[in-house]
Amino acid sequence: MLLVSLLVLAAEIIIVAAIGVGLSGLIARPLFSVATTYLVVSALVFGTLIAFGLGGLAVRSEATSYSRPYDANGAVDCENWEVSTTYEVPRFDLVWWALAANPFVVLADATPTEFSPEGYPVDLFGQIKTGVRAAQQSPLEQRWDECDPDGGYLTPQDMMESSVPSWFVGLGVQVVIAGSLFAGAWARTRTPARRLPPGTRIA
Numbered sequence: 001m002l003l004v005s006l007l008v009l010a011a012e013i014i015i016v017a018a019i020g021v022g023l024s025g026l027i028a029r030p031l032f033s034v035a036t037t038y039l040v041v042s043a044l045v046f047g048t049l050i051a052f053g054l055g056g057l058a059v060r061s062e063a064t065s066y067s068r069p070y071d072a073n074g075a076v077d078c079e080n081w082e083v084s085t086t087y088e089v090p091r092f093d094l095v096w097w098a099l100a101a102n103p104f105v106v107l108a109d110a111t112p113t114e115f116s117p118e119g120y121p122v123d124l125f126g127q128i129k130t131g132v133r134a135a136q137q138s139p140l141e142q143r144w145d146e147c148d149p150d151g152g153y154l155t156p157q158d159m160m161e162s163s164v165p166s167w168f169v170g171l172g173v174q175v176v177i178a179g180s181l182f183a184g185a186w187a188r189t190r191t192p193a194r195r196l197p198p199g200t201r202i203a
Helices: 002-027 029-057 103-110 124-134 156-161 168-188
Strands: 060-067 082-088 141-144
Touching: 002 029, 002 103, 002 168, 029 103, 082 168, 103 168, 124 156
Parallel strands: 060 141
Antiparallel strands: 060 082
């Protein structure tokens, strides 16, 4: 787990450095290029969170809660379901992908998670991953099953096994951004001369 975390962290540092180098080649003023680099990194860290939050709150749907009915003797009927209530919920499951490019989400999602015997993560990265994977779950149907010892709810471990990893998508998006900036800087600073005699000075 530690080795994977260090590898992903090293990849993130290289990507941020490539973004900085690319922007310094595209922007003539050094101070402005540094400030722009901070803005790009801040957009990946905070902008993704803002887009996720606003996007989820902007889209709302009607959710339905189900529970087991009771028979005439007051016993739980484990063969049927009944509608308990309906209510509006934000649809974070439609915009969870906005978090994919967040460096902290990439690091947490790529790191293998250790679980307690009850199926809960025991480290901070696992808790972050649980939150991101939980955002993928549709809130349109909520079921409370009194016939199930666990109430019918999934543990974080079960939820992770039934959800989609996103770290490689986020890492790919970051690589594309850094590569595009680096390629633009390479093209902008390339000189016409390809081969020069030894000792030739280029101002």
